[in-house]
Amino acid sequence: MKQSLRRIGLVARREFMAAVTNKGFVIGLLLMPAIIALLFAVFPRVLNRNVPAVRGEVAVVDPTGQVAGALRTALTADAITARRRESAMRALQNAPTVVRDAATSPAAIERTVGAAPELTILDRPAGADLQREKQWLTQPVAAGGLRHIALVVVHPDAVVAAGRTEYGSYDLFIPENIDDRLEIELYDAIRESLVAARIRNHNLNREEVEAVMRVRRAASVTVAAGAERQTNIAFNRMLPFVFAGLLVFGVMIGGQTLLTQTVEEKSNRVIEVLLSAVSPIELMAGKILGQMAVSMLVLAIYIGIGLVTLMSFAMIGLLDPLLILYLVVFFLIAYLLFAAVFSAVGAAVNEMREAQSLMTPVMLLLMAPWMFATVIGREPNSAFAIALSFIPPVNTFAMMIRLGSATPPPTWQVLLTMIVGLAAACAVTWFAAKVFKVGLLMHGKAPDMATLMRWARQA
Amino acid sequence: MLTALELRNVRKTFGATVAVEGMDLVVPRGALYGVIGPNGAGKTTCIRMIMSILFPDSGELSVLGHRSALEAKDRIGYLPEERGVYRKMKVGAFLIYMGELKGLAAEDAAARVPRLLQEVGLPGVESKRCEDLSKGMLQRVQFLAAVIHQPDLLILDEPFSGQDPVSVRILREHILKEHRRGATVLLSTHVMAHAEEMCQHVVMIHQGRKVLDEAMAALRRQFDPRTIHFEPLDENATASSLSAVGGVERVETLHGSYRITLLPGTDPAAMMSRLASAVAPARIELARLTLEDVFVRIVAEGSHGKAASDALRASVTAGAEGVLA
Secondary structure, three states: OHHHHHHHHHHHHHHHHHHHOOHHHHHHHHHHHHHHHHHHHHHHHHOOOOOOOOEEEEEEEOOOOOHHHHHHHHOOHHHHHHHHHHHHHHHOOOOOHHHHHHHOOHHHHHHHHOOOOEEEEEEEOOOOOHHHHHHHHHOOOOOOOOEEEEEEEEOOOOOOOOOOOOOOOEEEEOOOOOOHHHHHHHHHHHHHHHHHHHHHHOOOOHHHHHHHHOOOOOOOEEEEOOEEEEOOHHHHHHHHHHHHHHHHHHHHHHHHHHHHHHHHHHHOOOHHHHHOOOOHHHHHHHHHHHHHHHHHHHHHHHHHHHHHHHHHOOOHHHOOHHHHHHHHHHHHHHHHHHHHHHHHHHHHOOOHHHHHHHHHHHHHHHHHHHHHHHHHHHOOOOHHHHHHOOOOOOHHHHHHHHHHOOOOOOHHHHHHHHHHHHHHHHHHHHHHHHHHHHHOOOOOOOOOHHHHHHHHHHO | OOEEEEEEEEEEEEOOEEEEEEEEEEEEOOOEEEEEOOOOOOHHHHHHHHOOOOOOOEEEEEEOOEOOHHHHHHHEEEEOOOOOOOOOOEHHHHHHHHHHHOOOOHHHHHHHHHHHHHHOOOOOOOOOEHHHOOHHHHHHHHHHHHHOOOOOEEEEEOOOOOOOHHHHHHHHHHHHHHHHHOOEEEEEEOOHHHHHHHOOEEEEEEOOEEEEEEEHHHHHHHOOOOEEEEEEOOOOOOHHHHHOOOOEEEEEEEOOEEEEEEOOOOOHHHHHHHHHHHOOEEEEEEOOOOHHHHHHHHHHOOOOHHHHHHHHHHHHOOOOOOOOO
């Protein structure tokens, strides 16, 4: 027994080392957080609303005579900066305090707002020839000269509705290669000057109109027995997905490697050398444990990154630490079940290609929780969600999604899911071990499901 | 006599195919046994049953006094016919791993590796990846994986298959060295010349059954040679003048030379001088007994006839790939 455990340990250690010292593994491990970091840190910087400082001219055809002047005001550098600052503040309104504080520091605001473009407004007569004006847009400009940025043609009924409820609008012509953010800047400015002209025309007080229109959206407060905390809708909505994702991801990492390694051992014929030293069951146990350690390592790293991120945004209080414990327990159960299947398939086939047909149903089962995640996450205590929590192999995933949701299930259901999951994992492992044992030395025709059943009966 | 290995009436079938039937075998401790037979005879199946990789349908097995090799794994070294390595693993790490699996402490295994590699002519390859070694070098590494823990029983399935002559020589030396150290060695081969050179005792398997189990010395006595190779000086000499000599059973032509079979009971030495005086020889010699001859003779006994025995000979000729029907 002691020798047997020692051998299982040796196999597990080799599996673990072979996996983590693999270049692909390290790259894969770093790639995921790198992509996330890219999405959250680098992209906003690259894609920030800073329009590159531009100097140019905007031609305006204004038959109303009331818009061009307002537009000239709206397109001054100060006005543009003010608009940018305001939209940045609005975007941050519901962000966590720490994020808001960090993002609204003078320096951060300065970075967000950036350098405003220098735009000169050219008034064109109401009856200007449009064709000629359009040509003006495409005329080449001497180096260092002012770029021809846009031609704005205001409709005659844009300010006075002329008896109808609908106002007229405007046409905007731009040359090629105009930054789309500059274009948005123009839309905003034109809209603002049109609104200003209309308000003036109606003799309304602009501040009053704006005050009437403005309703600040409240951040809801979650009321639980004895405690109140700020509801974070985004966080609550994402949490079940994140946990289900971690679970699926953890099982996939270990399972996939288990499959490929077993197929490789079999196809490069190292298996019989191993079998002279370890029994098939020791080998299978060692491999499953070794890959489990790999998956745990990856999960630990990702959970760690997640926790550090939450902490740095002072959102750590939103996360129930018990969830992490549940994640580990459900990971172990789900992993055991799937790993047994993966290793049996690996032992049964001769090469990866043959594994595909056997793996398809397994992958579908593994992916099924994704399809249900939204439904379960939204109604975590529906009959459907409860039923799924007790049907292996998706039960662990379903329960994890429910646990992550805003209304977690009662404890007895969690325990029942664990018991059902463990029982299923044991049954599957028992079957898989038999297939593993027989399959290891079988070469030749790719086995189908019926063959696997026959092997299990033989062993 | 202490036995290292014993099989009693072992039978193994795969579906409708009977792979091994009525197999009895006793290998005493310290012996060097060769299991020979053409491809598909059942050698590997027997060895896998000895190793408890396969299990017999019926019959009994005893390995180093245990009912199963599983109970004595650490005392057995095994070089399977289907052998491989972890391609990405370093040679040294692979050998240490195998040694550890066989019960060695990591540091003991690590201490042995450089010396063993040196001995098989691969000094300093510990830090190379297995995939960077040539096939012949890898086979020597695989052999070391089987002997690193100094086993009491060494089982080698086709140890020489696919080896270049240098590797064959190095391996042969090391197998004999393991034997001198006191290990019981059982090796299988379909190249009978290899068994002939090394083994004290041979077991022949044909179509799943044991057809011979004899010490080499006794074999040589039992199957005394009655064949003479004759190469005439004059290329135009005819076979008829040789077959006319009294005591000659038959004469076969082989690429400008003759293979002369003597009648039973004739004295080979006297026959050689009579043949030489009938036709002037460029070369005349007594054919050495080959296991191949023995095998063909044993198997062809009965109703098979000459055509069957020729087919058999062709199939067991060194390196034969054909499988007996």
